[in-house]
Amino acid sequence: MNIGIIGSGNIGAELARKLSAAGHTVxxxxxxxxxxxKDIVHxxxxxxxxxxxxxxxxxxxILSIPFAHNGEAASLVAKxxxxTIFVDTSNYYPMRDGRIAEVEGGKPETVWASEQVGRPLIKAWNAILSQTLVEAGTISGTPNRIAVPIAGDDLAAKRVVAxxxxATGFDTVDAGQLADSWRFQPGSPAYCTELTNAELDAALSNASRERSPANRDAIMQAITDGKVPMTRAAMASNNRLMSN
Incomplete structure (x- = not known):
């Protein structure tokens, strides 16, 4: 499969490595x-x-760019x-992206992103720490394999993305249509909490549209204040603690 990735940060670069290693043309x-x-592709x-x-x-x-920059991809994906299936890995963080009125008003992040890009999007790989993506992938069928949520309106496209x-080492749980993707935005129990299939399914069901933004901001403040070590285990544990 021919895969294009726009964005070479921690998530984009690691997806390129893993999908290339899996035999795809990236x-x-x-x-x-x-x-x-040069250093990434060497x-x-x-x-x-x-x-x-x-x-x-x-x-x-795969669009792996800062959330507020999704609109800049419109001219690139027009060709x-x-x-073509388009995937969004981004997340909205007001302290980085600035406050976006429509998202603040409750529009799911990737619904907004899809409108900016001008193409239907599948939301995937956004609810995983970059360290988890690098370190914790396992082969299909491994007991207690970590799962990540996906959402989108095209069932066939979601099957391809799954x-x-x-191939990058994780199971998936279908969280529904793109309008349902708020269930795994930052601050939700499904966001970067390293859960198995069954655990993730329960976390998606327990998501609160009202609480997630406040949880997100509190989690980020705790990290900024140095209360959470910048390790995979500490961050995942803290996310589980503060997102319920």
Whole structure:
């Protein structure tokens, strides 16, 4: 499968490595140009390309860019084939992204992002710590395999994305349509809490649309204040504690 990834941060770069290692043809681009990707693509089969070229022949395009910048991807994905699947890995953090009135008013993050991009999106890989993505992937069928939620309006597209998520080492739980994706936004019990399939299904059911934004901000404040060690175990544990 031809996969294009826009964004070379911790999530985008690791997805490129894992999907390339799984046998997919991966193109990676960022805002700084192919030369800036030399260290990431070294000794891999990943192709570093200009951002304008990443979507032209891709079966799947993964957008792994800061949430508020999703609109900037519209011109890049416009060149993609009509049947290309688009995936959003981003999350809304007001302290970084600025306050976005529609999202503050309750519009699910990836519904807003889809409107900016101008293409239907599948939400996936947003509710996983970058350290978890790097360290905790296991083969399909492993007992207590960590699961990640996905959401979207196209069932066939979600099946494709679920296969890619499995290739990166994780099970998936279908959280419903894109409008339901608020259930695994930051501050929810399903967000970056390292749960199994059954645990994640329960966490999605227990999500509170009203509490999640306040939980998100409290969690970020605790990290900013140095109350939470910047380790995978401590952050996942704290997320579980503060998101209920």
């Amino acid at each position: 193109k990676l681009a960022n805002s700084r140009g192919p030369e800036s990707l 000794a891999t089969t990943i192709s570093a390309v200009a951002k304008e070229d990443v979507a032209t022949d891709s079966d799947v395009v 993609a084939p009509a049947d 296969e890619l998520v499995s």
